[in-house]
Amino acid sequence: MNEQPYRLGMIGLGTVGSGVLELLHRRESTLVRRLGRAIEVKKIAVRDTSRSRPYLSGFGEISDLLTDNPDEILEDPEIDLLVEVAGGVDEPRKWILKALENGKDVVTANKAVLAVHGKDIFQTALSQNQRVFYEASVAAAIPIIEMLQNGLIANGITSLSAILNGTCNFILTQMEEEGLDYETALKLAQEKGFAEADPTLDVSGGDAAHKLALLAGIITGSHVPIECIYSEGIQEITSSDFTFARDLGYAIKMVGTLKQHGTGAWEMRVHPTLVPENDLLAQARDEYNAVSLVGDAVGRMSVMGKGAGSLPTASSIVADVLRASRGEREGGNPHGLNVPELVPVGDVELPHYIRLEVKDNPGVLGRITSFFGMHNISIRSINQPEAQMGHTVPVIIITHTCKDKILTDGLEELKKAGLVEQGFTHIRIQE
Amino acid sequence: MNEQPYRLGMIGLGTVGSGVLELLHRRESTLVRRLGRAIEVKKIAVRDTSRSRPYLSGFGEISDLLTDNPDEILEDPEIDLLVEVAGGVDEPRKWILKALENGKDVVTANKAVLAVHGKDIFQTALSQNQRVFYEASVAAAIPIIEMLQNGLIANGITSLSAILNGTCNFILTQMEEEGLDYETALKLAQEKGFAEADPTLDVSGGDAAHKLALLAGIITGSHVPIECIYSEGIQEITSSDFTFARDLGYAIKMVGTLKQHGTGAWEMRVHPTLVPENDLLAQARDEYNAVSLVGDAVGRMSVMGKGAGSLPTASSIVADVLRASRGEREGGNPHGLNVPELVPVGDVELPHYIRLEVKDNPGVLGRITSFFGMHNISIRSINQPEAQMGHTVPVIIITHTCKDKILTDGLEELKKAGLVEQGFTHIRIQE
Numbered sequence: 044m045n046e047q048p049y050r051l052g053m054i055g056l057g058t059v060g061s062g063v064l065e066l067l068h069r070r071e072s073t074l075v076r077r078l079g080r081a082i083e084v085k086k087i088a089v090r091d092t093s094r095s096r097p098y099l100s101g102f103g104e105i106s107d108l109l110t111d112n113p114d115e116i117l118e119d120p121e122i123d124l125l126v127e128v129a130g131g132v133d134e135p136r137k138w139i140l141k142a143l144e145n146g147k148d149v150v151t152a153n154k155a156v157l158a159v160h161g162k163d164i165f166q167t168a169l170s171q172n173q174r175v176f177y178e179a180s181v182a183a184a185i186p187i188i189e190m191l192q193n194g195l196i197a198n199g200i201t202s203l204s205a206i207l208n209g210t211c212n213f214i215l216t217q218m219e220e221e222g223l224d225y226e227t228a229l230k231l232a233q234e235k236g237f238a239e240a241d242p243t244l245d246v247s248g249g250d251a252a253h254k255l256a257l258l259a260g261i262i263t264g265s266h267v268p269i270e271c272i273y274s275e276g277i278q279e280i281t282s283s284d285f286t287f288a289r290d291l292g293y294a295i296k297m298v299g300t301l302k303q304h305g306t307g308a309w310e311m312r313v314h315p316t317l318v319p320e321n322d323l324l325a326q327a328r329d330e331y332n333a334v335s336l337v338g339d340a341v342g343r344m345s346v347m348g349k350g351a352g353s354l355p356t357a358s359s360i361v362a363d364v365l366r367a368s369r370g371e372r373e374g375g376n377p378h379g380l381n382v383p384e385l386v387p388v389g390d391v392e393l394p395h396y397i398r399l400e401v402k403d404n405p406g407v408l409g410r411i412t413s414f415f416g417m418h419n420i421s422i423r424s425i426n427q428p429e430a431q432m433g434h435t436v437p438v439i440i441i442t443h444t445c446k447d448k449i450l451t452d453g454l455e456e457l458k459k460a461g462l463v464e465q466g467f468t469h470i471r472i473q474e
Numbered sequence: 475m476n477e478q479p480y481r482l483g484m485i486g487l488g489t490v491g492s493g494v495l496e497l498l499h500r501r502e503s504t505l506v507r508r509l510g511r512a513i514e515v516k517k518i519a520v521r522d523t524s525r526s527r528p529y530l531s532g533f534g535e536i537s538d539l540l541t542d543n544p545d546e547i548l549e550d551p552e553i554d555l556l557v558e559v560a561g562g563v564d565e566p567r568k569w570i571l572k573a574l575e576n577g578k579d580v581v582t583a584n585k586a587v588l589a590v591h592g593k594d595i596f597q598t599a600l601s602q603n604q605r606v607f608y609e610a611s612v613a614a615a616i617p618i619i620e621m622l623q624n625g626l627i628a629n630g631i632t633s634l635s636a637i638l639n640g641t642c643n644f645i646l647t648q649m650e651e652e653g654l655d656y657e658t659a660l661k662l663a664q665e666k667g668f669a670e671a672d673p674t675l676d677v678s679g680g681d682a683a684h685k686l687a688l689l690a691g692i693i694t695g696s697h698v699p700i701e702c703i704y705s706e707g708i709q710e711i712t713s714s715d716f717t718f719a720r721d722l723g724y725a726i727k728m729v730g731t732l733k734q735h736g737t738g739a740w741e742m743r744v745h746p747t748l749v750p751e752n753d754l755l756a757q758a759r760d761e762y763n764a765v766s767l768v769g770d771a772v773g774r775m776s777v778m779g780k781g782a783g784s785l786p787t788a789s790s791i792v793a794d795v796l797r798a799s800r801g802e803r804e805g806g807n808p809h810g811l812n813v814p815e816l817v818p819v820g821d822v823e824l825p826h827y828i829r830l831e832v833k834d835n836p837g838v839l840g841r842i843t844s845f846f847g848m849h850n851i852s853i854r855s856i857n858q859p860e861a862q863m864g865h866t867v868p869v870i871i872i873t874h875t876c877k878d879k880i881l882t883d884g885l886e887e888l889k890k891a892g893l894v895e896q897g898f899t900h901i902r903i904q905e
Contacts, residue, residue, distance in 0.1 A: 066628040066771055073627065178625070184772035186625025193624075194609070194617025196504065197497040197792035323757065323778065340497055340789040341615035341779055347754065348775035358771040361628035369802070 048083040049368040051150075052116030054138055055129030056089045056096070056109075059152055059179070062357030063126065064105070070361065078368055085122055088113040088129075117141045124367050126360060127151040136160045143173045150363040152179035152356055155244075158253035158269045165266065174371070176363035181254040182207055182332040184355035185348040186362060191261050198338030200262045202302040204473065207254040207313075209330035209351035210245035211277050211297035213237045215315075216328045219285045219294065225278060237330060237351065248274035248297065248313040255299035259311055262301060263383040267311070272299075273388040275314035284398055284468050287428070287439045293317040293396075294325035298473060308384040310391050317396050317472040323347060324473075389448030394423065394472040397440040397454070400464045403432050407462075411438065414462060418453035420445050435464045441472070479514040480799040482581075483547030485569055486560030487520045487527070487540075490583055490610070493788030494557065495536070501792065509799055516553055519544040519560075548572045555798050557791060558582040567591045574604045581794040583610035583787055586675075589684035589700045596697065605802070607794035612685040613638055613763040615786035616779040617793060622692050629769030631693045633733040635904065638685040638744075640761035640782035641676035642708050642728035644668045646746075647759045650716045650725065656709060668761060668782065679705035679728065679744040686730035690742055693732060694814040698742070703730075704819040706745035715829055715899050718859070718870045724748040724827075725756035729904060739815040741822050748827050748903040754778060755904075820879030825854065825903040828871040828885070831895045834863050841893060842869065849884035851876050866895045872903070 053060055067074070067082060075081050085108070092109040116122055117138060125142035127135050127149060135156040139149050144167065151157070157164060157177055168175045178188045182205070191200065206212050210232055217228040229246070232238035244250050252272040259267040277297055288295050298316035303309050318325045323345040327333040332350030337343050349355035401407050408425060415422055421443040429436045442450065454469060484491055498505070498513060506512050516539070523540040547553055548569060556573035558566050558580060566587040570580050575598065582588070588595060588608055599606045609619045613636070622631065637643050641663055648659040660677070663669035675681045683703040690698040708728055719726050729747035734740050749756045754776040758764040763781030768774050780786035832838050839856060846853055852874040860867045873881065885900060 062771075069770075070628050070630075077627065184769075184775060186621055189620070189625045190617055193796065194620045194793050195789065196508065196796050197501050197789040199501075321757065323754070326752065326754065326757070338615075338789070339500075340493075340785040342783075342786060344615060344777070344779035346775070346777040349773050352773075354771040355773060358626065358628040358769070362625050365624065365627050371800070 046080075048081040049078065049124070050083045050085045050122050051124040051126050051364065052086040052088070052119065052122045053084060053126040053128060054088040054113050054116065055127065056087050057128070057130075058353040059356045059360070060087070060128045061096075062353035063128065063360050066354065066357050066361045067364075074365065077365065082364060082368065084108060086110055086116045086119065088116055113138055117145055117147075120145075122147060124364065125149045126364065127153060128360065132156050132159055136163070139164055139175070140167050143167045143171045143175070146171070146173065148174045148176070148367045150176045150360055150367055152177070152360060154180040154250070154253040154257060158256050161257075161260070162266050162268070174367060176367055177257065178363045179356045179359035181257050182334060182348070183209075183350045183352065184358050185332060185334060185346050185350070186359060187258070187334050187346065188261060189362065189366070190346070191258070195338050195341065195344070198340045201337050201339055202300075203258060203262065203334065203336040204298050204300045204324060205255070205258070205334040206296055206324055206327045206332050207299050207350065208245055208248075208251040208297055209332060210238045210242060211251065212327060212331065212350070213329050214246070215277060215280070215295055215297060218280070218282050219289075222282050224282050225280065246278055247276040251297060251299050251313045255301065255311065255313055259301050259309070259383070263309065265381050265383045267383065271311050271382065271385055273312040273314070277315050279466070279468055280315055280470070281468065283437065284470070287398060287426075287437070288317055288396065289320070290428075291317075291439075291441065292320055293472070294320050295470060296324055296327070298324060300473075304386055306384075308386045310386045310388075312388055312391065315470050317470050319473070322473070389446070389451075391447045392444050393447070393474065394444050395442045395450050396468075396470045396472055397442070398468040399438045399440070399457075400435050400467065401438050401462065402464055403427070403430060403434055403436045408438065410462060411440070414457060414460065415440070415442070415453065418456060419449055420453050444474075477511075479512040480509065480555070481514045481516045481553050482555040482557050482795065483517040483519070483550065483553045484515060484557040484559065485519045485544050485547065486558065487518050488559070488561075489784040490787045490791070491518070491559045492527075493784035494559065494791050497785065497788050497792045498795075505796065508796065513795060513799065515539060517541055517547045517550065519547055544569055548576055548578075551576075553578060555795065556580045557795065558584060559791065563587050563590055567594065570595055570606070571598050574598045574602045574606070577602070577604065579605045579607070579798045581607045581791055581798055583608070583791060585611040585681070585684040585688060589687050592688075592691070593697055593699070605798060607798055608688065609794045610787045610790035612688050613765060613779070614640075614781045614783065615789050616763060616765060616777050616781070617790060618689070618765050618777065619692060620793065620797070621777070622689070626769050626772065626775070629771045632768050632770055633731075634689065634693065634765065634767040635729050635731045635755060636686070636689070636765040637727055637755055637758045637763050638730050638781065639676055639679075639682040639728055640763060641669045641673060642682065643758060643762065643781070644760050645677070646708060646711070646726055646728060649711070649713050653713050655713050656711060677709055678707040682728060682730050682744045686732065686742065686744055690732050690740070690814070694740065696812050696814045698814065702742050702813065702816055704743040704745070708746050710897070710899055711746055711901070712899065714868065715901070718829060718857075718868070719748055719827065720751070721859075722748075722827075722870075722872065723751055724903070725751050726901060727755055727758070729755060731904075735817055737815075739817045741817045741819075743819055743822065746901050748901050750904070753904070820877070820882075822878045823875050824878070825875050825905065826873045826881050827899075827901045827903055828873070829899040830869045830871070830888075831866050831898065832869050832893065833895055834858070834861060834865055834867045839869065842871070845888060845891065845893060846871070846873075846884065849887060850880055851884050875905075
């Protein structure tokens with residue numbers, strides 16, 4: 044038994060930070076047994092030390108640990124590890140860099156700071172011979188990073204598709220199951236605490252792109268800047284799309300995809316996707332996340348778990364504290380600083396779902412199919428579920444596999460040609 | 475960079491052993507980068523060194539490594555790790571104990587030797603301060619042991635249900651999807667190499683019980699002898715049961731279950747189970763395995779992957795070699811030697827599916843429902859899908875939640891009462 048405890052300082056004490064305290068307390072004896080020494084929380088930096096924190100009453104007197112000066116952690120030579128759970132981008136960047144420079148490892152749940160300033164942070168970690176662990180930043184409870192780095196170490200990963208944003212998944216689940224429209228579902232997500240007052244980062248795909256960039260970095264052994272990830276949001280999906288998709292055997296999910304081509308280059312994209320309803324990703328409801336990957340030794344493997352919440356997120360932070368405290372070599376920092384070769388989204392080949400609103404006139408379907416044919420887009424099926432001569436009705440088109448650029452250019456032309464009454468929905472289909 | 479390579483000796487060079495060689499070769503540069511030193515296979519013990527092994531031609535000259543004397547590995551002080559992939563029970567026990575006594579760690583894919591001689595083996599490992607890693611022995615490719623020991627370290631696991639036997643799952647999938655009867659599906663499994671010439675250990679539930687005992691040991695931090703696991707085989711399921719189950723919204727799977735009661739005692743059981751068709755376990759087809767668990771921090775988490783095959787199994791062995799070579803403290807050996815308190819299967823409360831064959835006479839359903847009522851078994855639904863007066867027809871009964879002993883005693887009485895024509899199927903239902 045090592046007499047010296049392993050000492051951490053935490054910045055932030057919101058819903059995730061208090062979850063970390065709770066789990067360190069609850070699992071104390073297991074952690075001591077596994078580590079051979081105690082884990083001690085030495086300091087916690089918060090904005091306002093005087094704020095009442097009744098939800099921490101179960102953990103004894105913690106007010107002695109509080110400080111409003113992060114430097115008391117970052118400059119304390121006795122502290123082995125910084126746990127950063129404050130959120131934000133610019134301040135966390137400063138804290139993390141300073142911790143690394145002062146010889147501390149770092150555990151963070153902050154995907155934004157890693158996706159935006161990852162190059163800086165990982166370069167500093169490499170040069171300082173420190174590690175940055177970030178299990179909780181991707182798919183909260185799911186230990187996908189440890190799986191990729193340890194359990195699946197014998198595999199080259201050739202593709203991955205994942206639901207990585209709990210807010211989008213909650214909204215899409217409500218639209219699908221309750222028939223809500225997008226605005227109502229968003230409002231409900233905000234009321235339940237699953238969406239921010241400004242939900243842009245989540246619903247635009249930005250947050251999922253941050254997370255996918257982190258997974259891509261591990262899988263390709265590179266640095267993947269956020270700009271590498273093509274992304275589209277969920278804002279244009281209507282509740283009727285769920286009905287049409289279900290009739291065709293699909294769910295609509297916000298999916299992040301990584302896929303290696305024979306050339307070695309990678310597709311990296313986040314967008315709404317029609318997923319076959321028997322696919323594991325289609326089973327992930329509400330705030331659940333899911334990851335399905337193909338390894339060249341294991342074949343397909345899938346994992347599903349909660350993608351948000353205090354204890355699910357804290358669970359992964361505590362696992363990272365264990366990894367850090369064991370001195371796991373290189374575990375959290377496999378990034379080289381090269382950027383992988385990319386396949387432009389325009390070259391991606393997939394089938395597509397398109398919902399058009401057209402005036403129901405004789406010959407309208409003929410004109411649409413001719414138009415698609417002229418633009419080299421091959422149609423697998425075309426359905427006009429409602430007939431109402433002279434009125435605007437939806438037409439649902441499923442294409443065969445088609446180059447993304449050909450499809451999107453074709454849709455632009457279609458808009459210009461005045462064949463459709465209003466905007467339309469275009470959703471890529473996962474094969 | 476440490477100059478000294480990490481040296482392993484392997485006993486066995488069948489389908490799994492050659493997969494291990496292939497993956498160590500394929501992932502050499504990644505493993506060196508992660509470890510800071512090379513992994514060297516120093517000796518391989520096989521029964522017959524002269525046998526031609528053309529499938530190894532890709533890995534250079536290995537005949538120099540071969541020996542027919544395992545002691546050349548077990549007594550070589552330069553060898554750090556024994557990888558045991560020979561199969562069997564008595565010989566592997568001897569090899570593993572000798573390796574531990576001679577200061578080597580052990581990686582094995584052999585659930586049988588651990589389930590039968592685990593107490594011996596784990597006690598020796600503890601006293602010798604060595605570790606035994608066995609990721610590949612449970613759910614082949616799925617890194618469930620590392621998840622439980624590391625990624626989910628912050629969780630008490632309160633329940634787990636899993637498909638752990640690829641042979642059973644292949645047979646049940648063929649019966650469900652192709653309408654094959656049990657004997658034909660078994661023969662197909664044997665032809666495809668998914669079942670042994672003597673399939674007893676697999677189809678009886680014995681193999682799944684071995685694996686469940688290992689997971690139970692990790693989850694409860696105890697030693698769980700194989701006798702603790704109640705098990706039933708799949709031999710009495712008929713293809714018609716799949717039809718009736720599907721009509722009720724269920725799949726039939728061979729499921730291993732661990733469940734902690736409020737008292738702290740555990741249900742531990744392996745038997746055919748009706749699983750709701752939207753449950754992840756119902757999605758695992760053919761040789762896939764799946765594990766669904768509830769942690770007190772993460773809530774529900776599920777993982778699915780291949781449960782058999784050369785590379786999927788070797789993938790987990792290589793991950794264990796990495797764990798062993800990093801000197802992970804206690805990682806593979808969390809077992810205390812106490813036995814956890816058990817809930818007898820007779821006290822387990824579940825709903826049940828019962829298929830009876832009865833002579834279709836007026837009043838027969840009335841007599842059956844009265845009989846069940848008299849025996850305190852409450853019926854949720856009773857269906858007689860075929861009516862053919864005077865002929866033997868099936869009756870499908872779904873009970874409400876009912877103590878196992880009351881149900882099984884009732885069924886014994888029913889047999890004696892002569893109300894049913896032939897044997898019947900009784901399958902427990904997962905809630």
